[in-house]
Amino acid sequence: MREPLSFYQVFVRNCSAEGTLKRVEYDLNRIKAMGFDYVYLLPVHPIGEKGRKGTYGSPYAIADYDAVDPDLGTMDDFLDLVHAAHARGLKVMMDIVLHHSAADHPWVKKHPSWYAKENAVADWSDVRDFNFESEELRETLLDSLLHWVEDGVDGFRCDVASLVPLSFWKDLRSRAKMLNPQFVMLAESVESPFVLWMRSKGIDALSDGELAQAFDDLYPYTVREEMEDAVTHSNLVPYEKAVNQLLASLPSSTREIWYLENHDRKRIYSLLNENETKFRNWLAWSFFMPGDAFVYNGQEAYAIHQPSLFEKDPIDWSKRDQKLEETIAAYNRMRRKMMGQIRCGFFIENDAMFETALYGETETFAGLYNVRGRGGLLHTHLKNDEYLNVLTGKPVTITDGDVAADALPALLKISPDSWNRQ
DSSP states (O other): OOOOOEEEEEOGGGSSSSOSHHHHHHTHHHHHHTTOSEEEEOOOSOBOOTTOOTTTOOTTSBSOTTSOOTTTOOHHHHHHHHHHHHHTTOEEEEEEOOSEEETTOHHHHHOGGGBOSSOSSTTOTTEEEBOTTOHHHHHHHHHHHHHHHHTTOOEEEETTGGGSOHHHHHHHHHHHHHHOTTOEEEEOOOOHHHHHHHHHTTOOOOOHHHHTTTOSEEOOGGGHHHHHHHHHHOOHHHHHHHHHHHHHHSOTTOEEEEOSOOTTSOOHHHHTTTOHHHHHHHHHHHHSSSSEEEEETTGGGTOOSOOOSSSOOOOOOTTOOHHHHHHHHHHHHHHHHHGGGEEEEEEOOOSSSEEEEEEESSOEEEEEEOTTOOOSEEEOSBOSEEEEETTTTEEEEEBTTEEEGGGOSEEEEEOTTOBOOO
16 A cells, blocks of 8 residues: 655746745755655746747746756756755656647657647647657657656656546556656546547547556546535535545545645635635645645645746745644644555535545544534534544544534544444
């Protein structure tokens, strides 16, 4: 059973006023202190100019897969960052973009057969889609990626993974694992309607079940709409049902990565109308679901502004909260201690709060999270008793089927028969 992992996502351009790889290296001690396993970097390659969106362009419009964007630093800066991370016991994940390149990548003119006749998504006007029927293209991309692995990169987050052939991902995984048996691959899977829309156009699109054959982790984007409804409208049960169905549909070896926000989504603290009670309960829940944990830089500073993907738009760190960082560190320590032995976890449907069941090899837990931010008493399916909240070391009492809202978030140590089955 693989150890649970925790990822810290960094948008290098906008993580600081400097927006450089050297500045990220400076921040490694803080990231390590919060207990993360991986520093996940948005693409660090040069960006195309043709059709560029905004002033700086999208980091997902790559003009050279073998170089570092000079706005971020040099190749030596990148290698120094990898070395510095490894010296601290951190690993580095690169964001790779293989469905398309920049519209003015040199290959467009040099190797036109490497490209599709038209783009799958018309709005992606700054890129050109690849044609994966070209074996020469596939081998060229694989060679480039494996050089990064040889340079010490420990994982890939794979952009629009659903639109790249499964055979390519399997080949990449096999070759990367030969160089680094602990190498991790995270797929940006896509929403089910997007898969069906692509298939309606005659474009192959992989389901989460197919991606699970090649990836260690997936984004739970198939339940994204239900999640955002739960965040913004406290409509919990549809999300709980959707997550349970998702978890049951995947092999137990594949993990979901429980992000609350990322570079493509709005800031969670903004969506929660800056309600700290809701935020802290959502945060705790995201760390103690079966799967892997995820924080986007700035989340630990209650950031409400989503940095632009196309501009220089530094994060506002003025509300950086050391106590919140200490909470994240404590959650990461506890995840390592307990989540690796969890065999199965799921939602117990409850519209009053998130209520999860975690069944392990030797221990059983119940997670109670006041994500609606209510006061007073909340209904639970646990039997009346006094339980230990392992997050705080304090007891939590269930009386007449209710728990005090201000006692949450709580991760309770229970026995398997502590649930009421009515």
